[in-house]
Amino acid sequence: MTPQIEAWVIGASIAGVAAQGAAAVLEAGRRSFDLMGVLVVALAASLGGGSLRDMLLDRPVFWIADQRYLLAAIVAALVTFCVARIWRLPVRLFVIADAFGLALFTVAGAQAAIASQAPWLVVSLMGVMTGAAGGLVRDVLCNQTPLIMLSGELYASASWLGALLLVAVHEAGFGPDVASMTGGLTVLGLRLGAMRYHWHLPVFSARE
Amino acid sequence: MTPQIEAWVIGASIAGVAAQGAAAVLEAGRRSFDLMGVLVVALAASLGGGSLRDMLLDRPVFWIADQRYLLAAIVAALVTFCVARIWRLPVRLFVIADAFGLALFTVAGAQAAIASQAPWLVVSLMGVMTGAAGGLVRDVLCNQTPLIMLSGELYASASWLGALLLVAVHEAGFGPDVASMTGGLTVLGLRLGAMRYHWHLPVFSARE
Amino acid sequence: MTPQIEAWVIGASIAGVAAQGAAAVLEAGRRSFDLMGVLVVALAASLGGGSLRDMLLDRPVFWIADQRYLLAAIVAALVTFCVARIWRLPVRLFVIADAFGLALFTVAGAQAAIASQAPWLVVSLMGVMTGAAGGLVRDVLCNQTPLIMLSGELYASASWLGALLLVAVHEAGFGPDVASMTGGLTVLGLRLGAMRYHWHLPVFSARE
Numbered sequence: 001m002t003p004q005i006e007a008w009v010i011g012a013s014i015a016g017v018a019a020q021g022a023a024a025v026l027e028a029g030r031r032s033f034d035l036m037g038v039l040v041v042a043l044a045a046s047l048g049g050g051s052l053r054d055m056l057l058d059r060p061v062f063w064i065a066d067q068r069y070l071l072a073a074i075v076a077a078l079v080t081f082c083v084a085r086i087w088r089l090p091v092r093l094f095v096i097a098d099a100f101g102l103a104l105f106t107v108a109g110a111q112a113a114i115a116s117q118a119p120w121l122v123v124s125l126m127g128v129m130t131g132a133a134g135g136l137v138r139d140v141l142c143n144q145t146p147l148i149m150l151s152g153e154l155y156a157s158a159s160w161l162g163a164l165l166l167v168a169v170h171e172a173g174f175g176p177d178v179a180s181m182t183g184g185l186t187v188l189g190l191r192l193g194a195m196r197y198h199w200h201l202p203v204f205s206a207r208e
Numbered sequence: 209m210t211p212q213i214e215a216w217v218i219g220a221s222i223a224g225v226a227a228q229g230a231a232a233v234l235e236a237g238r239r240s241f242d243l244m245g246v247l248v249v250a251l252a253a254s255l256g257g258g259s260l261r262d263m264l265l266d267r268p269v270f271w272i273a274d275q276r277y278l279l280a281a282i283v284a285a286l287v288t289f290c291v292a293r294i295w296r297l298p299v300r301l302f303v304i305a306d307a308f309g310l311a312l313f314t315v316a317g318a319q320a321a322i323a324s325q326a327p328w329l330v331v332s333l334m335g336v337m338t339g340a341a342g343g344l345v346r347d348v349l350c351n352q353t354p355l356i357m358l359s360g361e362l363y364a365s366a367s368w369l370g371a372l373l374l375v376a377v378h379e380a381g382f383g384p385d386v387a388s389m390t391g392g393l394t395v396l397g398l399r400l401g402a403m404r405y406h407w408h409l410p411v412f413s414a415r416e
Numbered sequence: 417m418t419p420q421i422e423a424w425v426i427g428a429s430i431a432g433v434a435a436q437g438a439a440a441v442l443e444a445g446r447r448s449f450d451l452m453g454v455l456v457v458a459l460a461a462s463l464g465g466g467s468l469r470d471m472l473l474d475r476p477v478f479w480i481a482d483q484r485y486l487l488a489a490i491v492a493a494l495v496t497f498c499v500a501r502i503w504r505l506p507v508r509l510f511v512i513a514d515a516f517g518l519a520l521f522t523v524a525g526a527q528a529a530i531a532s533q534a535p536w537l538v539v540s541l542m543g544v545m546t547g548a549a550g551g552l553v554r555d556v557l558c559n560q561t562p563l564i565m566l567s568g569e570l571y572a573s574a575s576w577l578g579a580l581l582l583v584a585v586h587e588a589g590f591g592p593d594v595a596s597m598t599g600g601l602t603v604l605g606l607r608l609g610a611m612r613y614h615w616h617l618p619v620f621s622a623r624e
Contacts, residue, residue, distance in 0.1 A: 058266075064535075121275045122272050125278065140556055141565065149249065149349065155244075348559075356453065357457065364452045
């Protein structure tokens with residue numbers, strides 16, 4: 001990557017962390033959390049997935065190596081906490097920002113796993129984990145069944161399909177830019193399409 | 209260990225991961241999870257305990273170093289997902305397979321901790337964690353109080369007693385084969401006996 | 417630190433771990449946990465925060481490097497389990513011991529992060545995590561919304577303010593003793609004051 005592209009990717013990632021932190025504050029809004037509780041949920045949601053990925057791959061944890069991610073998540077959560085008390089925020093905007101974040105983090109997670117020489121299936125799972133595990137941690141802390149596991153529109157599955165495609169393109173010998181664009185656009189297209197046309201996976205029902 | 213025994217142990221471990229993944233799918237069956245939710249529960253249940261152990265001991269995470277474990281868990285979950293919609297699966301079979309898995313993972317976890325030079329009490333705890341923490345993570349994700357903490361038949365406690373015996377035999381100077389057999393058979397015997405004769409631990413009740 | 421002070425700090429930390437383990441047993445008392453379930457909650461509460469800190473900072477996990485912490489937590493939990501069935505224990509005593517533990521662990525966590533060359537905001541967060549994340553894990557395992565996130569008296573926020581002050585004093589060039597005393601006394605003062613005068617943070621309420 002050229003330095004310009006790298007700077008752009010870091011900037012986009014910081015914006016993605018901020019968006020996930022702000023979205024988590026709004027989702028936590030229906031509970032009687034105090035300011036600290038809201039911050040805990042926002043940090044868990046925005047940094048949890050990448051932290052788990054980095055600990056599993058034994059890499060330096062991203063927000064410890066560069067605390068701008070942490071700062072962005074805290075500021076975004078505090079601003080949302082204050083603004084949401086005064087104005088009614090457009091939830092739809094956050095949901096669309098979250099779709100971009102999902103695509104971005106899926107690509108970032110898969111590329112980090114490729115850089116750690118992980119095998120292909122692990123690479124794809126690290127993509128999903130980076131994109132979707134933050135929401136899992138957030139819901140566990142809020143004491144509710146994680147939304148991404150319940151039947152609904154594609155979310156983690158969109159992330160996984162994109163990550164698998166990214167690995168396939170990478171294994172086929174294409175460069176990281178082509179693989180990242182293919183994977184990222186797949187995640188974004190599947191997620192936005194699922195929101196628009198209510199695409200979903202089969203629901204499990206065991207024979208009693 | 210001779211290469212033949214090592215190959216056998218790896219094969220048994222992969223089978224154990226697959227059994228835990230399949231059992232988790234059946235346990236998740238009463239909830240309205242979609243295919244991805246079922247996969248998440250299966251992966252957390254079958255890989256969660258060993259992942260926690262490896263991160264705590266700062267060893268390479270087992271399913272990242274060898275993705276056959278991951279593949280086995282995914283395939284077992286997918287097959288169970290499909291088959292359980294058509295036939296009524298014998299839950300009893302899975303419960304017995306799970307008892308073997310508990311014994312196997314307890315031994316594997318304790319031996320991994322011994323290889324990392326961990327002190328004796330830590331070794332025994334790593335045995336329990338590898339055997340039983342996956343079920344803990346599974347229940348947390350399903351938003352229910354972990355079964356292994358509620359009063360019931362011996363489970364984590366069977367694993368801990370076996371692991372403590374394994375450490376004692378190891379500290380007494382016996383080889384890894386004797387220690388592993390002693391510990392593993394203890395876990396298996398206690399767990400199967402508890403299921404048959406309803407052995408349980410005292411229940412906690414604080415004086416009000 | 418002189419060897420005498422170091423020995424005192426280790427002794428205080430072990431006592432703190434034991435206090436948190438005992439307190440967790442009493443909090444778990446209203447549920448039908450068995451002996452093993454009570455132990456799991458006690459270990460998660462007393463060792464969870466520090467374990468997470470050490471894994472995130474990629475340091476040796478404290479209770480694996482020195483199993484006296486683990487032993488203290490287990491013994492404290494077992495003794496409380498037995499004693500609480502016979503006598504009604506003064507919960508107030510544990511709550512005050514817990515405030516001292518919170519201050520101690522906040523300082524220990526922040527100093528560990530400073531030793532790992534972490535940037536200032538990360539240092540402050542590691543202080544909070546060490547002090548307060550154990551309670552978070554305990555409540556998640558008990559399947560209830562974490563107490564520290566609900567509106568109530570200052571707890572994690574007292575820890576964070578103390579940790580931020582510790583970092584500020586450290587960055588201003590003062591030695592570790594001055595920084596630790598300032599931060600620790602701030603946490604203790606805020607927590608005891610919050611319990612006495614019911615100080616609390618603003619509660620979140622999004623505009624519908």
